[in-house]
Amino acid sequence: MKNISLLKKLLLSFFIVIVGSYIITSIMANKMIDKSFNSYLENQLKEKSDNIIKLVEKSYDESKGIINIDKESLNRYAEDGSFDIVVKDIKGNTLYSSGNGYLMGKGTMGNMMKKHSQMMKMYNFNTSDYVEEEHQLYKNNAAIGTISIGYLGNYNPTVQDMEFRGNLNSVLLYSVILAILFGLIMSLILSKQITTPLVQINKIANEMKRGNFNIRSKVQTSTLELNELSQSMNYLAEGLQMQEALRKRLTSDMAHELRTPLTTLLNYVEGFIDGVWQPTGEKLNSCHEEILRLTKLVERLQDIAKLEQANLVLNKSSFNLSIELKKVVEVYKPFYSKKKLTLIENIHDDLEVFMDKDKIKQIIYNLLSNAFNYSNEKGEVVLTAYKKEDNIVISVQDKGIGIAKKDLSHIFERFYRADKSRTRETGGTGIGLTIVKSMVEAHGGTIKVESKLGEGSIFTIVLPVGLTIK
Ligand SMILES: Nc1ncnc2c1ncn2[C@@H]1O[C@H](COP(=O)(O)OP(=O)(O)OP(=O)(O)O)[C@@H](O)[C@H]1O
Numbered sequence: 001m002k003n004i005s006l007l008k009k010l011l012l013s014f015f016i017v018i019v020g021s022y023i024i025t026s027i028m029a030n031k032m033i034d035k036s037f038n039s040y041l042e043n044q045l046k047e048k049s050d051n052i053i054k055l056v057e058k059s060y061d062e063s064k065g066i067i068n069i070d071k072e073s074l075n076r077y078a079e080d081g082s083f084d085i086v087v088k089d090i091k092g093n094t095l096y097s098s099g100n101g102y103l104m105g106k107g108t109m110g111n112m113m114k115k116h117s118q119m120m121k122m123y124n125f126n127t128s129d130y131v132e133e134e135h136q137l138y139k140n141n142a143a144i145g146t147i148s149i150g151y152l153g154n155y156n157p158t159v160q161d162m163e164f165r166g167n168l169n170s171v172l173l174y175s176v177i178l179a180i181l182f183g184l185i186m187s188l189i190l191s192k193q194i195t196t197p198l199v200q201i202n203k204i205a206n207e208m209k210r211g212n213f214n215i216r217s218k219v220q221t222s223t224l225e226l227n228e229l230s231q232s233m234n235y236l237a238e239g240l241q242m243q244e245a246l247r248k249r250l251t252s253d254m255a256h257e258l259r260t261p262l263t264t265l266l267n268y269v270e271g272f273i274d275g276v277w278q279p280t281g282e283k284l285n286s287c288h289e290e291i292l293r294l295t296k297l298v299e300r301l302q303d304i305a306k307l308e309q310a311n312l313v314l315n316k317s318s319f320n321l322s323i324e325l326k327k328v329v330e331v332y333k334p335f336y337s338k339k340k341l342t343l344i345e346n347i348h349d350d351l352e353v354f355m356d357k358d359k360i361k362q363i364i365y366n367l368l369s370n371a372f373n374y375s376n377e378k379g380e381v382v383l384t385a386y387k388k389e390d391n392i393v394i395s396v397q398d399k400g401i402g403i404a405k406k407d408l409s410h411i412f413e414r415f416y417r418a419d420k421s422r423t424r425e426t427g428g429t430g431i432g433l434t435i436v437k438s439m440v441e442a443h444g445g446t447i448k449v450e451s452k453l454g455e456g457s458i459f460t461i462v463l464p465v466g467l468t469i470k
Pocket residue numbers: 300370371374398400401402403411412416417418419423427428429430431432433434457
């Protein structure tokens with residue numbers, strides 16, 4: 001299908017609507033005017049012919065028994081209203097005749113009537129045949145004679161009547177032309193108002209298609225939908241810009257994270273090949289550690305990739321959180337005791353929830369392993385869980401190394417590690433808390449941390465209990 005610009009399409013539609021409605025209106029108006037004008041003329045005719053009859057009847061002289069025709073008045077009627085009048089007395093003698101002017105072509109009156117008839121045609125009057133009406137004349141209920149009144153068609157408009165009718169039509173025509181012009185100008189303005197912002201937004205979309213995410217729509221319009229569209233475009237551009245920045249950072253972070261263990265491995269292996277170093281158990285152990293680190297990093301990256309898929313899909317079910325948390329504690333206790341750390345549980349009973357069980361467990365594993373990794377020997381870790389209104393509050397508190405103020409706001413970012421040398425010992429990748437945060441947020445919950453360097457940290461999670469649909 002051929003593509004037509006929105007402006008052209010809008011203009012064309014407006015044009016069709018405007019012209020169409022004006023044509024309909026003018027046809028209707030014309031018909032209405034015709035109708036009322038015709039009835040006006042018919043009334044005029046009736047009134048005039050009544051007046052003529054009254055005039056003749058009035059001029060009857062009872063004492064003499066004759067009609068004193070007022071020729072002047074009758075002539076005036078005959079000429080003004082284009083009537084042909086013939087008055088006869090009771091015996092049938094013609095007392096007055098305005099002349100047989102209506103017999104087309106004969107005499108001056110005839111010519112006049114012909115002209116009149118042309119004019120009537122010109123103004124679109126119905127020039128039906130010549131009509132003659134005969135009336136009895138009465139005085140005090142006694143017949144005194146007859147009068148015949150002839151005229152053209154059903155009515156007989158005067159020249160002024162026809163001019164008035166013509167003027168009315170021209171006024172109508174001019175107003176239609178003016179209205180169409182006004183309509184067209186208005187539709188041009190309206191169409192422009194709609195299309196200009198759209199064209200601008202389209203330009204922005206095209207820029208974004210080319211990879212320019214710095215661009216923003218500055219469309220200012222009073223149209224709600226267009227404003228929303230413009231804002232959505234900006235929102236999209238911001239989102240894409242952030243994604244782009246994140247992607248670039250991830251690539252460089254990843255390169256950085258991979259380079260360190262790879263360099264260590266390369267050095268060792270090259271040393272073995274060149275015979276500089278003997279592949280002693282200790283050296284091989286170091287290599288093994290680096291490989292483990294790399295493997296863990298790759299696994300973590302996989303986790304993160306899964307989490308970042310548009311919507312983290314949760315596999316929610318109803319379960320007893322108290323029981324699950326206690327199971328996790330049981331798993332961790334042996335590790336903790338190895339480091340002479342005490343793991344204390346303060347879990348309220350019967351915490352029934354509707355959540356993704358595996359993900360909740362993963363959250364707790366991550367927090368407990370951090371508490372383990374960043375605690376000194378003989379420390380103490382407390383896992384607390386209780387219900388508060390419609391939320392479950394879970395906290396992991398340790399008396400470990402704590403986190404410096406400057407690091408606190410960054411620890412949830414991926415690859416962020418507060419103390420690189422220490423996390424190196426613990427084999428940390430700086431991804432654990434990123435995963436925890438994503439999972440908590442996917443559940444509609446929040447996570448916060450309070451910590452003091454050298455004194456310990458407390459991580460608190462608030463999760464909505466969720467619907468308990470079985
Ligand atoms: N309980 C804690 N006490 C002190 N510092 C902590 C604690 N938990 C996290 N941190 C700091 O926050 C950083 C980020 O933690 P995160 O769990 O994301 O990564 P990680 O533990 O280094 O690596 P991994 O991806 O293996 O968990 C840690 O490197 C550490 O510096």
